[in-house]
Amino acid sequence: MIADILVSGLVRSGVYAMLALGFGLVFGVGRILNLAHTAFYMLAAYAIFALVGGGLGMPLAALLATLAVAGIGLVLYKLFVEPVRELEATVLLSTLALAVLIQEVCHVLFTADLLFVPPAFPGYTSLAGVRVGHQEVATLVLAVLSLIGVRFVLARTRLGLAIRACAQDREVANLMGMNVNRVTAIVMALGFLLAALAGLAVAPLYPVEPRMWTHPLVIVLAAVVLGGLGSLKGSVIGAVILAFAEVLVVFLVPGGSYLRTAVALLIMVGVFLLRPEGLFGAGIPEER
Amino acid sequence: MFYLRYFVRYLRNEVFVLPSRSLALAFAVVLAVLPLLTQDAYVLRLVILTALFSLYAASWDLLAGYAGQISLGHALFFGTGAYTTALLSAHLRLPPYVTVPVGAVGATLAGLLVGVPCLRLRRHYLALATLAFPLMLIGLVFMFPGFSGGEGGIWRISRLASSRVQEYYLIVGIAGVLVVSLWKVGSSRLGLIFHAIREDEVAVRASGIDTVRYKLLAFALSGLAAGTAGALYAHFTRIAGPSNLDLFMSFQPIIWTIFGGAATIYGPVAGAFVLYPVLDLLQTVVPKYRMLLFALLILLILRFMPQGVAIWVREAIERACPSCRVRSAAWRKRCRACGAELQP
Numbered sequence: 001m002i003a004d005i006l007v008s009g010l011v012r013s014g015v016y017a018m019l020a021l022g023f024g025l026v027f028g029v030g031r032i033l034n035l036a037h038t039a040f041y042m043l044a045a046y047a048i049f050a051l052v053g054g055g056l057g058m059p060l061a062a063l064l065a066t067l068a069v070a071g072i073g074l075v076l077y078k079l080f081v082e083p084v085r086e087l088e089a090t091v092l093l094s095t096l097a098l099a100v101l102i103q104e105v106c107h108v109l110f111t112a113d114l115l116f117v118p119p120a121f122p123g124y125t126s127l128a129g130v131r132v133g134h135q136e137v138a139t140l141v142l143a144v145l146s147l148i149g150v151r152f153v154l155a156r157t158r159l160g161l162a163i164r165a166c167a168q169d170r171e172v173a174n175l176m177g178m179n180v181n182r183v184t185a186i187v188m189a190l191g192f193l194l195a196a197l198a199g200l201a202v203a204p205l206y207p208v209e210p211r212m213w214t215h216p217l218v219i220v221l222a223a224v225v226l227g228g229l230g231s232l233k234g235s236v237i238g239a240v241i242l243a244f245a246e247v248l249v250v251f252l253v254p255g256g257s258y259l260r261t262a263v264a265l266l267i268m269v270g271v272f273l274l275r276p277e278g279l280f281g282a283g284i285p286e287e288r
Numbered sequence: 289m290f291y292l293r294y295f296v297r298y299l300r301n302e303v304f305v306l307p308s309r310s311l312a313l314a315f316a317v318v319l320a321v322l323p324l325l326t327q328d329a330y331v332l333r334l335v336i337l338t339a340l341f342s343l344y345a346a347s348w349d350l351l352a353g354y355a356g357q358i359s360l361g362h363a364l365f366f367g368t369g370a371y372t373t374a375l376l377s378a379h380l381r382l383p384p385y386v387t388v389p390v391g392a393v394g395a396t397l398a399g400l401l402v403g404v405p406c407l408r409l410r411r412h413y414l415a416l417a418t419l420a421f422p423l424m425l426i427g428l429v430f431m432f433p434g435f436s437g438g439e440g441g442i443w444r445i446s447r448l449a450s451s452r453v454q455e456y457y458l459i460v461g462i463a464g465v466l467v468v469s470l471w472k473v474g475s476s477r478l479g480l481i482f483h484a485i486r487e488d489e490v491a492v493r494a495s496g497i498d499t500v501r502y503k504l505l506a507f508a509l510s511g512l513a514a515g516t517a518g519a520l521y522a523h524f525t526r527i528a529g530p531s532n533l534d535l536f537m538s539f540q541p542i543i544w545t546i547f548g549g550a551a552t553i554y555g556p557v558a559g560a561f562v563l564y565p566v567l568d569l570l571q572t573v574v575p576k577y578r579m580l581l582f583a584l585l586i587l588l589i590l591r592f593m594p595q596g597v598a599i600w601v602r603e604a605i606e607r608a609c610p611s612c613r614v615r616s617a618a619w620r621k622r623c624r625a626c627g628a629e630l631q632p
Contacts, residue, residue, distance in 0.1 A: 027412075033412060033415075079591070080587050080590075080591055083591060083594070084590060084591065084594040087594050087595070089352075089353075089358075089542075089546050089550050090546060090590055090594045090595075092358075092542065092546070093542060093543060093546040093547070093586065093590060094586075094587060094590050094591075096539055096542070096543070097543075097583045097584075097586040097587045097590070098583070098587065100579055100582070100583040101580065101583035101584060101587065103579075104577070104579045104580035104583060105580065107579075107580075108576065108577065108580060214535055218419070218423065218535070221416050221419060222416065222420070224416075225412065225413055225416045225417075229412055229413070258427055258430040258431065259427045259430075259431065261423050261424075261426075261427065262423060262424040262426070262427030262428070263427075265419075265420035265421075265423055265424055266420070266424060268416070268417070268420060269405070269417055269420050269421075272405070272408075272409060272413065272417050273405055273408075276408040276409050276410070276413065277413070278413070
């Protein structure tokens with residue numbers, strides 16, 4: 001039981017952390033509350049379903065799906081979000097409409113049925129009497145690798161420096177000669193890439209269906225603000241906390257799957273009452 | 289007789305000089321005489337639902353557009369109004385003229401209850417915290433299916449009136465009065481304070497205004513209007529279910545408002561009256577691609593009219609005078625108030 005909770009919680013943590021990291025990056029640099037973020041995660045899951053069903057091998061399918069999702073995301077961003085980026089409310093509605101658009105495209109192409117993707121790494125290992133599926137391990141490894149990758153890009157490269165500068169102050173970054181719009185577009189692509197990777201990781205684990213984006217969206221929003229907007233470490237930790245809370249509720253409370261969203265959100269509101277700027281929020285000085 | 293002449297002069301000098309005001313008047317007149325022209329149950333039902341949603345959207349606009357307290361969980365108010373009404377009507381068999389006001393008061397209290405913990409939160413934090421409340425309430429609804437009807441919702445809510453036309457006048461009348469009063473609030477001193485709070489809360493506090501009180505007032509007024517819409521909706525559709533609280537219900541007023549134009553009150557009304565019938569039309573013409581086309585339409589229109597449709601139209605047919613700020617029709621050469629030259 002405890003081991004099950006641990007494994008399940010770790011896998012969910014990994015998935016939510018990848019999603020929350022991408023979402024947090026996009027928000028930090030572009031000040032875009034991207035409600036379509038998890039729709040791209042769903043798109044990746046569908047893409048991998050279609051490609052594997054079309055007879056491609058898993059590695060090739062994964063690569064193609066990731067690139068395709070990032071490409072589509074970037075095109076949609078350039079077409080519909082970038083031109084209205086200055087108007088906060090309009091961005092909110094545009095990204096929401098994008099999410100619904102993607103959901104409906106998937107619905108029309110694949111119907112609303114639950115689809116199942118065959119696992120890329122079948123089988124399981126017994127670890128101290130607990131069955132741990134290879135697919136779960138692969139998901140976790142993917143999550144850790146992508147977190148380390150993002151960390152490396154942000155901390156050690158010139159691009160990372162530019163991204164951090166833009167997140168800190170767009171105007172000054174612009175004055176220092178950075179192409180702020182291009183940096184934002186790159187960060188959007190990075191966010192879509194992370195969402196696509198998360199989609200790849202869950203496709204073999206959970207059923208794929210056109211409504212699968214709403215629950216992660218709520219959790220990711222909660223995780224990002226729980227950790228504090230603008231703090232990447234915070235959003236990852238927030239994702240881990242909420243993932244474990246969700247798994248605990250589902251395993252321990254009878255009828256808990258109805259309550260899993262409610263409990264995650266209750267934790268978020270509870271943190272807000274104590275710390276209005278989130279756990280690691282920098283307490284961004286009054287934005288003007 | 290004097291009042292009649294006064295009224296005619298008022299119409300000529302204040303309403304017909306501006307195309308936007310003439311449009312608003314024409315719209316109100318059409319709504320008022322519609323049941324005389326057609327008794328078609330489908331048309332009346334469509335207009336009633338649209339009127340309810342425009343009230344719901346206008347309430348969001350007061351809170352988010354004017355006061356800047358963006359709420360992603362407005363379904364809390366709508367759903368509280370609907371559920372309170374439904375419980376009273378189905379379990380206690382109370383008549384609608386009791387249940388609807390109680391439902392509205394319930395939603396107002398919900399607005400205050402949510403407002404108090406949210407006072408410390410700013411901008412995006414606030415938006416996401418409000419997102420949480422209706423979803424938590426849904427969890428509770430599912431936990432106690434015996435009391436709340438669970439997944440199926442509450443049935444057997446009494447009708448508002450015996451005939452469809454009576455329902456039409458009752459609902460559209462209440463919605464109209466409330467929308468107009470929201471609009472009056474928006475253009476009053478109170479609305480000015482809401483605008484100021486949205487723009488710069490610190491400056492408002494520095495000028496000696498108790499922002500806490502005004503923010504709570506915005507939550508309460510918005511909850512009152514949204515709760516009334518929810519209560520009437522429950523009586524009209526005769527069912528209150530979890531769909532009144534879900535994520536899409538929270539997003540609906542945002543869609544109508546931003547599509548029409550935020551912080552105007554007439555924007556959300558225009559948005560609802562344009563989009564909801566379109567959605568319904570798509571439902572009957574191409575049910576499979578309904579939401580797909582709907583989302584695409586919103587994306588394209590926002591791409592080219594990012595401020596919202598109502599504001600775009602208003603800018604196209606009217607122009608503000610450069611010296612006295614009074615608005616005149618776009619085809620006039622000179623300002624109607626001070627005679628200054630208008631730029632083409």
